[in-house]
Amino acid sequence: MRALVTGGAGFIGSHLCETLVSQGDKVFVLDDLSTGRFDNIEHLPEVTSVIDSTLNQDIVRDLVREVDVVYHLAATVGVRLVVERPINTIVNNIQGTEVVLEEACRYRRRLLITSSSEVYGKGVKEQFHEDDDRLMGPTTLTRWGYAASKAMDEFLALAYWIEKRHPVVIARLFNTVGPRQTGRYGMVIPRFVTQALRNEPLTVHGDGQQTRCFTYVGDAIPALIRLMEDTSIAGEVFNLGSPECVTIEELAHRIIRLSGSQSSITHIPYEQAYGEGYEDIMNRAPSLAKLEQAIGYKPKTSLDAMLEIIIDHIRKSMPAPL
Ligand code: UDP
Numbered sequence: 001m002r003a004l005v006t007g008g009a010g011f012i013g014s015h016l017c018e019t020l021v022s023q024g025d026k027v028f029v030l031d032d033l034s035t036g037r038f039d040n041i042e043h044l045p046e047v048t049s050v051i052d053s054t055l056n057q058d059i060v061r062d063l064v065r066e067v068d069v070v071y072h073l074a075a076t077v078g079v080r081l082v083v084e085r086p087i088n089t090i091v092n093n094i095q096g097t098e099v100v101l102e103e104a105c106r107y108r109r110r111l112l113i114t115s116s117s118e119v120y121g122k123g124v125k126e127q128f129h130e131d132d133d134r135l136m137g138p139t140t141l142t143r144w145g146y147a148a149s150k151a152m153d154e155f156l157a158l159a160y161w162i163e164k165r166h167p168v169v170i171a172r173l174f175n176t177v178g179p180r181q182t183g184r185y186g187m188v189i190p191r192f193v194t195q196a197l198r199n200e201p202l203t204v205h206g207d208g209q210q211t212r213c214f215t216y217v218g219d220a221i222p223a224l225i226r227l228m229e230d231t232s233i234a235g236e237v238f239n240l241g242s243p244e245c246v247t248i249e250e251l252a253h254r255i256i257r258l259s260g261s262q263s264s265i266t267h268i269p270y271e272q273a274y275g276e277g278y279e280d281i282m283n284r285a286p287s288l289a290k291l292e293q294a295i296g297y298k299p300k301t302s303l304d305a306m307l308e309i310i311i312d313h314i315r316k317s318m319p320a321p322l
Contacts, residue, residue: 002028003067004064005029007074008036008073009031010077011178011217013071017029019225020225023225032054034076054095055091071112071228072112073114081185083275089149090146094153112168118146121144128287129289141277169235171237174214174239174242174284174286175215175241178216190314206248208249211283215240226297239291241286242286
């Protein structure tokens with residue numbers, strides 16, 4: 001197989017490239033290095049990398065023509081970026097996907113689009129199912145622009161399936177974590193681990209009772225590949241996550257314990273973290289029944305196991321103490 005991975009120099013993209021290369025695929029990466037880093041794929045000399053944006057339609061066309069399948073991961077992500085750069089977030093996410101869809105359809109290349117559990121918004125349910133209603137906050141709060149941009153990507157992808165019978169599959173990722181994820185744009189686990197390893201206070205937002213189900217990247221990648229490989233699947237949306245949920249407060253305690261840190265925990269109001277009027281999502285857990293039925297998905301990595309791997313990775317990448 002020849003595969004194009006947009007956003008291939010990002011955290012999830014780089015793990016996908018690694019697996020595709022290891023199974024003998026020829027991999028092309030398109031990445032504008034906005035949040036991705038060339039270092040993430042430097043160890044994969046087999047990969048052909050093009051540093052450019054998915055908004056550059058000529059480049060996207062040239063690359064799509066070269067491959068059999070397209071994994072579209074490129075997007076503006078991370079609560080911090082979404083809040084600080086809302087124009088960039090909306091334009092990149094919607095136009096970028098529009099370009100990739102148009103070119104994949106032109107050359108009839110099978111396409112997998114990564115979406116986000118953010119599309120469920122602030123709906124309150126024990127588990128979110130793929131066809132559940134979505135509850136979005138007001139347009140005056142920038143954070144909802146990201147959720148809406150990802151939902152628009154899904155609508156457009158499904159429209160290509162309905163109108164043109166173009167085979168697209170959508171994976172809604174739930175808080176994917178693992179080595180190489182950076183805390184720079186807000187993601188909680190790399191932030192807490194770095195704070196713990198520096199024996200600094202862990203900054204829990206709000207009362208810490210919000211929950212998340214963290215998905216290990218090593219479980220997510222084979223699922224993405226299976227969804228791409230199973231050509232009987234098209235025009236479908238799948239949750240891709242983990243059944244193990246944790247409050248952010250408990251997450252902080254676990255990271256302190258597993259890293260042997262001396263850190264304390266401090267609570268930061270949301271306004272201080274992300275500015276006035278920020279709304280968090282209190283609970284977000286996936287129903288995984290559809291994915292399990294389609295590809296036999298069963299995540300293997302427990303929260304403690306993934307935290308240990310991440311702690312080890314960040315510890316090794318930190319400068320040695322003087
Ligand atoms: N969070 C936190 N401290 C941090 C960064 C994040 O308490 O330093 C919280 C954040 O407010 C949210 C949860 O951790 O409730 C997950 O945040 P992340 O940005 O990783 O993912 P998302 O909000 O997209 O689920």
